[in-house]
Amino acid sequence: MATSSSPSLKEFINKKRQPIETIKKKVEEQKTDKQAAKPTTEPSTKPDAETTTEPASRTRPITLSPSTISLFLDCPRCFWLAKNKDIKRPSGPFPSLPNGMDRVLKEHFNKHRKDNTSPEELDGRFQGRLFKDIEKLKTWQNNFRGLRYTDPESGVTLMGAIDDLFVTADNKHAPLDFKTRGYPRKDNTHEYYQHQMDLYSFLLEKNSLQPAEFAILIFYHPTGVNPSHHVVFNPDPVRVPVNRQRAEQIFLDAVKCLLSPDPPEPSQGCEWCDWKENK
Numbered sequence: 001m002a003t004s005s006s007p008s009l010k011e012f013i014n015k016k017r018q019p020i021e022t023i024k025k026k027v028e029e030q031k032t033d034k035q036a037a038k039p040t041t042e043p044s045t046k047p048d049a050e051t052t053t054e055p056a057s058r059t060r061p062i063t064l065s066p067s068t069i070s071l072f073l074d075c076p077r078c079f080w081l082a083k084n085k086d087i088k089r090p091s092g093p094f095p096s097l098p099n100g101m102d103r104v105l106k107e108h109f110n111k112h113r114k115d116n117t118s119p120e121e122l123d124g125r126f127q128g129r130l131f132k133d134i135e136k137l138k139t140w141q142n143n144f145r146g147l148r149y150t151d152p153e154s155g156v157t158l159m160g161a162i163d164d165l166f167v168t169a170d171n172k173h174a175p176l177d178f179k180t181r182g183y184p185r186k187d188n189t190h191e192y193y194q195h196q197m198d199l200y201s202f203l204l205e206k207n208s209l210q211p212a213e214f215a216i217l218i219f220y221h222p223t224g225v226n227p228s229h230h231v232v233f234n235p236d237p238v239r240v241p242v243n244r245q246r247a248e249q250i251f252l253d254a255v256k257c258l259l260s261p262d263p264p265e266p267s268q269g270c271e272w273c274d275w276k277e278n279k
Protein backbone atom coordinates (compact mmCIF):
# COMPACT_ATOMS: atom_id res chain seq x y z
CA MET A 1 0.00 0.00 0.00
CA ALA A 2 1.28 3.51 -0.87
CA THR A 3 1.92 5.92 1.98
CA SER A 4 1.72 9.63 1.78
CA SER A 5 5.57 9.80 1.49
CA SER A 6 5.65 7.39 -1.51
CA PRO A 7 5.77 8.91 -5.03
CA SER A 8 2.52 8.77 -6.96
CA LEU A 9 2.25 6.32 -9.84
CA LYS A 10 2.58 9.20 -12.34
CA GLU A 11 5.72 10.49 -10.61
CA PHE A 12 7.20 6.98 -10.56
CA ILE A 13 6.62 6.50 -14.32
CA ASN A 14 8.01 9.94 -15.14
CA LYS A 15 11.10 9.24 -13.08
CA LYS A 16 11.74 5.95 -14.88
CA ARG A 17 11.04 7.32 -18.37
CA GLN A 18 14.11 8.91 -19.94
CA PRO A 19 13.40 12.12 -21.81
CA ILE A 20 13.73 11.61 -25.55
CA GLU A 21 16.55 14.20 -25.66
CA THR A 22 18.61 12.11 -23.22
CA ILE A 23 18.25 8.99 -25.38
CA LYS A 24 19.20 10.90 -28.57
CA LYS A 25 22.27 12.28 -26.80
CA LYS A 26 23.36 8.79 -25.73
CA VAL A 27 23.00 7.44 -29.26
CA GLU A 28 25.12 10.29 -30.63
CA GLU A 29 27.77 9.62 -27.98
CA GLN A 30 27.90 5.93 -28.90
CA LYS A 31 28.31 6.78 -32.61
CA THR A 32 31.20 9.10 -31.81
CA ASP A 33 32.85 6.41 -29.64
CA LYS A 34 32.63 3.83 -32.47
CA GLN A 35 34.15 6.21 -35.02
CA ALA A 36 36.97 7.01 -32.64
CA ALA A 37 37.66 3.28 -32.24
CA LYS A 38 38.06 2.71 -36.01
CA PRO A 39 41.65 2.02 -37.16
CA THR A 40 43.34 4.81 -39.06
CA THR A 41 45.01 2.39 -41.46
CA GLU A 42 43.32 0.60 -44.39
CA PRO A 43 41.09 -2.27 -43.29
CA SER A 44 42.64 -5.72 -43.38
CA THR A 45 42.20 -7.53 -46.71
CA LYS A 46 42.06 -10.86 -44.89
CA PRO A 47 38.70 -12.38 -45.83
CA ASP A 48 36.00 -13.10 -43.32
CA ALA A 49 35.77 -16.87 -43.14
CA GLU A 50 32.00 -16.76 -42.76
CA THR A 51 31.09 -14.38 -45.54
CA THR A 52 33.92 -14.34 -48.04
CA THR A 53 33.34 -15.45 -51.59
CA GLU A 54 37.08 -15.76 -52.16
CA PRO A 55 37.43 -18.87 -54.34
CA ALA A 56 39.21 -21.79 -52.73
CA SER A 57 41.49 -21.90 -55.78
CA ARG A 58 43.54 -19.08 -54.32
CA THR A 59 44.58 -21.19 -51.36
CA ARG A 60 44.70 -24.79 -52.53
CA PRO A 61 45.25 -26.65 -55.80
CA ILE A 62 42.07 -27.45 -57.64
CA THR A 63 41.37 -30.56 -59.68
CA LEU A 64 38.41 -30.92 -62.00
CA SER A 65 37.13 -34.18 -63.43
CA PRO A 66 34.67 -34.93 -66.23
CA SER A 67 31.96 -35.38 -63.59
CA THR A 68 32.59 -31.95 -62.00
CA ILE A 69 32.65 -30.44 -65.49
CA SER A 70 29.34 -32.16 -66.10
CA LEU A 71 28.04 -30.39 -63.00
CA PHE A 72 29.32 -27.09 -64.43
CA LEU A 73 27.41 -27.74 -67.66
CA ASP A 74 24.31 -28.66 -65.68
CA CYS A 75 24.39 -25.65 -63.31
CA PRO A 76 27.42 -23.30 -63.05
CA ARG A 77 26.20 -22.07 -59.66
CA CYS A 78 26.03 -25.56 -58.16
CA PHE A 79 29.52 -26.19 -59.55
CA TRP A 80 30.87 -22.92 -58.07
CA LEU A 81 29.31 -23.63 -54.67
CA ALA A 82 30.58 -27.23 -54.63
CA LYS A 83 34.17 -26.33 -55.53
CA ASN A 84 34.53 -23.01 -53.68
CA LYS A 85 32.29 -23.48 -50.66
CA ASP A 86 32.09 -27.24 -50.36
CA ILE A 87 28.29 -26.96 -50.57
CA LYS A 88 27.28 -30.07 -52.45
CA ARG A 89 24.03 -31.25 -53.94
CA PRO A 90 22.29 -33.87 -51.83
CA SER A 91 22.90 -37.34 -53.21
CA GLY A 92 21.45 -40.74 -52.43
CA PRO A 93 23.24 -44.08 -52.11
CA PHE A 94 25.22 -45.02 -55.22
CA PRO A 95 24.41 -48.48 -56.67
CA SER A 96 27.43 -50.78 -56.50
CA LEU A 97 26.53 -52.85 -59.60
CA PRO A 98 28.25 -50.50 -62.14
CA ASN A 99 31.46 -50.59 -60.06
CA GLY A 100 31.32 -54.38 -59.90
CA MET A 101 30.76 -54.56 -63.65
CA ASP A 102 33.68 -52.18 -64.29
CA ARG A 103 35.92 -54.40 -62.18
CA VAL A 104 35.08 -57.67 -63.95
CA LEU A 105 35.19 -56.04 -67.38
CA LYS A 106 38.64 -54.61 -66.68
CA GLU A 107 39.79 -58.11 -65.67
CA HIS A 108 38.22 -59.52 -68.83
CA PHE A 109 40.02 -56.95 -71.00
CA ASN A 110 43.29 -57.45 -69.11
CA LYS A 111 43.17 -61.16 -69.90
CA HIS A 112 42.84 -60.35 -73.60
CA ARG A 113 45.66 -57.82 -73.31
CA LYS A 114 47.91 -60.47 -71.77
CA ASP A 115 46.95 -63.06 -74.40
CA ASN A 116 47.31 -60.51 -77.18
CA THR A 117 43.77 -61.22 -78.36
CA SER A 118 40.81 -58.96 -79.04
CA PRO A 119 37.74 -58.94 -76.73
CA GLU A 120 34.69 -60.41 -78.49
CA GLU A 121 32.88 -57.10 -77.99
CA LEU A 122 35.30 -55.33 -80.31
CA ASP A 123 36.04 -58.12 -82.73
CA GLY A 124 35.60 -57.08 -86.33
CA ARG A 125 34.16 -53.68 -85.41
CA PHE A 126 37.38 -51.76 -84.73
CA GLN A 127 40.73 -52.26 -86.42
CA GLY A 128 43.53 -52.25 -83.85
CA ARG A 129 44.40 -53.64 -80.41
CA LEU A 130 44.24 -52.91 -76.70
CA PHE A 131 46.93 -50.61 -75.24
CA LYS A 132 49.76 -52.90 -74.08
CA ASP A 133 51.49 -51.09 -71.19
CA ILE A 134 49.48 -52.37 -68.22
CA GLU A 135 51.44 -50.34 -65.61
CA LYS A 136 50.72 -47.03 -67.36
CA LEU A 137 47.13 -48.06 -67.87
CA LYS A 138 46.72 -48.88 -64.16
CA THR A 139 47.77 -45.30 -63.33
CA TRP A 140 45.35 -43.85 -65.86
CA GLN A 141 42.54 -46.07 -64.53
CA ASN A 142 43.13 -44.96 -60.93
CA ASN A 143 40.49 -42.51 -59.68
CA PHE A 144 43.09 -40.67 -57.56
CA ARG A 145 45.70 -40.41 -60.30
CA GLY A 146 44.30 -40.81 -63.81
CA LEU A 147 45.33 -38.84 -66.89
CA ARG A 148 46.19 -35.26 -65.86
CA TYR A 149 46.71 -31.88 -67.41
CA THR A 150 47.34 -28.60 -65.55
CA ASP A 151 46.33 -25.33 -67.16
CA PRO A 152 49.51 -23.19 -66.97
CA GLU A 153 47.62 -19.92 -66.44
CA SER A 154 45.28 -20.85 -63.61
CA GLY A 155 47.10 -23.85 -62.15
CA VAL A 156 43.83 -25.80 -62.24
CA THR A 157 44.24 -29.50 -63.09
CA LEU A 158 41.95 -31.62 -65.22
CA MET A 159 41.95 -35.31 -64.26
CA GLY A 160 40.17 -38.21 -65.93
CA ALA A 161 40.32 -41.93 -65.10
CA ILE A 162 39.72 -44.05 -68.20
CA ASP A 163 38.42 -47.64 -68.21
CA ASP A 164 40.70 -48.81 -71.02
CA LEU A 165 42.54 -47.61 -74.10
CA PHE A 166 42.26 -48.83 -77.69
CA VAL A 167 45.09 -48.36 -80.20
CA THR A 168 44.03 -48.13 -83.84
CA ALA A 169 45.86 -49.77 -86.73
CA ASP A 170 47.55 -46.42 -87.50
CA ASN A 171 48.69 -46.08 -83.85
CA LYS A 172 46.15 -43.58 -82.60
CA HIS A 173 44.58 -43.78 -79.16
CA ALA A 174 40.85 -44.01 -78.44
CA PRO A 175 39.49 -43.88 -74.86
CA LEU A 176 37.29 -46.85 -74.08
CA ASP A 177 34.55 -46.70 -71.46
CA PHE A 178 32.15 -49.31 -70.03
CA LYS A 179 28.55 -48.33 -69.31
CA THR A 180 26.12 -50.67 -67.56
CA ARG A 181 22.40 -50.11 -68.15
CA GLY A 182 19.18 -51.88 -67.29
CA TYR A 183 17.87 -51.64 -70.85
CA PRO A 184 19.20 -51.46 -74.41
CA ARG A 185 20.49 -47.99 -75.28
CA LYS A 186 18.50 -45.56 -77.35
CA ASP A 187 19.88 -43.99 -80.53
CA ASN A 188 21.06 -40.90 -78.63
CA THR A 189 22.16 -42.48 -75.32
CA HIS A 190 25.84 -42.02 -76.16
CA GLU A 191 25.31 -38.24 -76.40
CA TYR A 192 25.06 -38.06 -72.60
CA TYR A 193 28.73 -39.05 -72.47
CA GLN A 194 29.97 -36.79 -75.26
CA HIS A 195 31.79 -34.30 -73.00
CA GLN A 196 33.38 -37.09 -70.98
CA MET A 197 34.76 -38.67 -74.17
CA ASP A 198 35.92 -35.28 -75.53
CA LEU A 199 37.76 -34.59 -72.26
CA TYR A 200 39.44 -38.02 -72.24
CA SER A 201 40.66 -37.52 -75.79
CA PHE A 202 41.93 -34.02 -74.88
CA LEU A 203 43.80 -35.54 -71.91
CA LEU A 204 45.38 -38.23 -74.10
CA GLU A 205 46.71 -35.55 -76.42
CA LYS A 206 48.06 -33.51 -73.49
CA ASN A 207 49.87 -36.65 -72.31
CA SER A 208 51.69 -36.99 -75.63
CA LEU A 209 49.56 -39.82 -77.00
CA GLN A 210 48.39 -39.36 -80.55
CA PRO A 211 44.59 -39.31 -80.16
CA ALA A 212 42.11 -41.01 -82.47
CA GLU A 213 39.18 -38.99 -83.75
CA PHE A 214 36.76 -41.19 -81.83
CA ALA A 215 36.16 -42.87 -78.48
CA ILE A 216 34.54 -46.26 -77.81
CA LEU A 217 31.61 -46.66 -75.44
CA ILE A 218 30.53 -50.21 -74.70
CA PHE A 219 27.02 -50.44 -73.26
CA TYR A 220 26.10 -53.65 -71.41
CA HIS A 221 22.54 -54.55 -70.52
CA PRO A 222 21.08 -57.79 -69.07
CA THR A 223 19.21 -60.03 -71.50
CA GLY A 224 18.43 -63.17 -69.47
CA VAL A 225 19.75 -66.03 -67.34
CA ASN A 226 21.52 -68.95 -68.96
CA PRO A 227 21.13 -72.65 -67.94
CA SER A 228 24.05 -72.23 -65.49
CA HIS A 229 22.05 -69.50 -63.71
CA HIS A 230 24.41 -66.76 -64.87
CA VAL A 231 22.92 -63.43 -65.84
CA VAL A 232 23.83 -62.69 -69.45
CA PHE A 233 24.76 -59.14 -70.48
CA ASN A 234 24.64 -58.01 -74.07
CA PRO A 235 27.57 -55.79 -75.17
CA ASP A 236 26.80 -52.94 -77.55
CA PRO A 237 29.88 -50.95 -78.64
CA VAL A 238 29.42 -47.46 -80.09
CA ARG A 239 31.97 -45.33 -81.91
CA VAL A 240 31.69 -41.73 -80.66
CA PRO A 241 33.40 -38.94 -82.66
CA VAL A 242 35.35 -36.60 -80.33
CA ASN A 243 36.12 -32.90 -80.36
CA ARG A 244 39.17 -31.86 -78.31
CA GLN A 245 38.83 -28.12 -79.01
CA ARG A 246 35.35 -28.24 -77.51
CA ALA A 247 36.74 -30.12 -74.47
CA GLU A 248 39.45 -27.50 -73.91
CA GLN A 249 36.96 -24.65 -74.21
CA ILE A 250 34.60 -26.22 -71.70
CA PHE A 251 37.47 -26.85 -69.28
CA LEU A 252 38.62 -23.21 -69.57
CA ASP A 253 35.05 -21.94 -69.15
CA ALA A 254 34.73 -24.04 -66.00
CA VAL A 255 38.03 -22.64 -64.68
CA LYS A 256 36.87 -19.08 -65.38
CA CYS A 257 33.62 -19.72 -63.52
CA LEU A 258 35.51 -21.27 -60.62
CA LEU A 259 37.87 -18.32 -60.20
CA SER A 260 35.10 -15.76 -60.34
CA PRO A 261 34.70 -14.07 -56.92
CA ASP A 262 30.90 -14.32 -57.04
CA PRO A 263 28.70 -17.34 -57.70
CA PRO A 264 26.80 -17.39 -61.02
CA GLU A 265 23.05 -16.86 -61.06
CA PRO A 266 20.88 -19.88 -60.22
CA SER A 267 19.66 -21.93 -63.15
CA GLN A 268 16.28 -20.72 -64.31
CA GLY A 269 13.38 -22.68 -62.92
CA CYS A 270 15.42 -24.72 -60.45
CA GLU A 271 13.07 -25.23 -57.54
CA TRP A 272 15.86 -25.77 -54.98
CA CYS A 273 17.36 -22.29 -55.27
CA ASP A 274 13.84 -20.80 -55.33
CA TRP A 275 13.10 -22.69 -52.14
CA LYS A 276 16.26 -21.40 -50.46
CA GLU A 277 15.48 -17.79 -51.47
CA ASN A 278 11.94 -18.00 -50.15
CA LYS A 279 12.34 -20.05 -47.01
Ligand code: SF4
Residues within 6 Å of the ligand: 075, 076, 077, 078, 079, 266, 267, 268, 270, 271, 272, 273
Ligand atom coordinates in the same frame (compact mmCIF):
# COMPACT_ATOMS: atom_id res chain seq x y z
S1 SF4 B 1 19.90 -23.46 -59.42
FE1 SF4 B 1 19.56 -25.52 -58.68
S2 SF4 B 1 21.18 -26.66 -59.49
FE2 SF4 B 1 21.79 -24.49 -59.54
S3 SF4 B 1 22.76 -23.91 -57.61
FE3 SF4 B 1 20.65 -23.60 -57.34
S4 SF4 B 1 20.00 -25.55 -56.47
FE4 SF4 B 1 21.90 -25.98 -57.47
